[in-house]
Amino acid sequence: MVSLQLDGRTAVVTGAGQGQGAAETRLLVEAGARVIATDLAPDLPAELAAMPSPSVSNGALVYRQLDVSDASGWAALAAWIQSHGWQVDGLVNNAGITQRSRLLDASVADLQRVYEVNVAGSLLGIQALAPLMAIGSAIVNVGSVAGLTAHYPVAYTASKWALRGLSQVAAMELGPRGIRVNTVHPGFIETPMTASARPEFRKATLAETPLGRTGSVEEVASVVLFLLSPLSSFVTGAEIPVDGGQSGHGGAKPVSDAMR
Numbered sequence: 001m002v003s004l005q006l007d008g009r010t011a012v013v014t015g016a017g018q019g020q021g022a023a024e025t026r027l028l029v030e031a032g033a034r035v036i037a038t039d040l041a042p043d044l045p046a047e048l049a050a051m052p053s054p055s056v057s058n059g060a061l062v063y064r065q066l067d068v069s070d071a072s073g074w075a076a077l078a079a080w081i082q083s084h085g086w087q088v089d090g091l092v093n094n095a096g097i098t099q100r101s102r103l104l105d106a107s108v109a110d111l112q113r114v115y116e117v118n119v120a121g122s123l124l125g126i127q128a129l130a131p132l133m134a135i136g137s138a139i140v141n142v143g144s145v146a147g148l149t150a151h152y153p154v155a156y157t158a159s160k161w162a163l164r165g166l167s168q169v170a171a172m173e174l175g176p177r178g179i180r181v182n183t184v185h186p187g188f189i190e191t192p193m194t195a196s197a198r199p200e201f202r203k204a205t206l207a208e209t210p211l212g213r214t215g216s217v218e219e220v221a222s223v224v225l226f227l228l229s230p231l232s233s234f235v236t237g238a239e240i241p242v243d244g245g246q247s248g249h250g251g252a253k254p255v256s257d258a259m260r
Contacts, residue, residue, distance in 0.1 A: 144186060212244075
């Protein structure tokens with residue numbers, strides 16, 4: 001029976017030290033995968049170290065330091081994986097940063113800094129690890145509701161729109177090799193990144209979200225698990241919002257609310 005179980009599979013998760021990345025790592029380990037969790041910290045981050053000890057002790061979780069914007073780091077990771085005789089069955093390009101400058105204040109340097117992590121980091125990951133993937137492997141790129149709308153932080157928004165293009169090209173180019181590529185677009189999820197958002201932002205975003213609440217990292221991780229699992233074996237090039245309906249109404253919610 002086809003299931004969400006990933007026994008015997010190896011997945012790489014970037015930006016795994018906290019928030020969504022840590023939740024994705026936990027859920028994939030629970031599904032039976034060997035997860036190579038990566039982040040900037042030299043040692044195992046506290047949120048991953050707090051995972052139940054049986055999951056860590058049986059080798060289901062391996063941690064490697066990685067700067068996703070560094071091509072040599074990706075090459076070293078690929079070589080290390082090969083040295084263990086492993087293939088890569090899943091890649092989650094989760095690492096991302098934000099920059100909240102508005103249109104008339106943002107600099108080219110702002111755009112470049114965010115682009116290097118959010119877009120180039122995903123490209124480098126695909127280039128480094130796709131050669132280690134076989135038929136049935138899958139890549140999930142983590143976008144954002146900002147990549148579906150005219151969101152105000154221009155550098156972050158531009159990077160997530162660019163990631164959509166990268167994902168679609170990857171789905172087209174890697175499809176003949178049996179490698180699927182999909183994108184999830186989280187809305188307002190409770191993470192360390194969104195914790196610094198202004199109260200006005202939180203209030204306004206909740207007003208635009210039909211479900212009327214923020215999302216959890218586990219709710220994003222569940223969709224990532226589905227996209228890496230055999231249950232989604234004929235799904236590629238898809239973009240799935242995990243945003244409580246925020247991007248679905250095209251700005252009509254305030255009109256609907258006003259007409260009640």
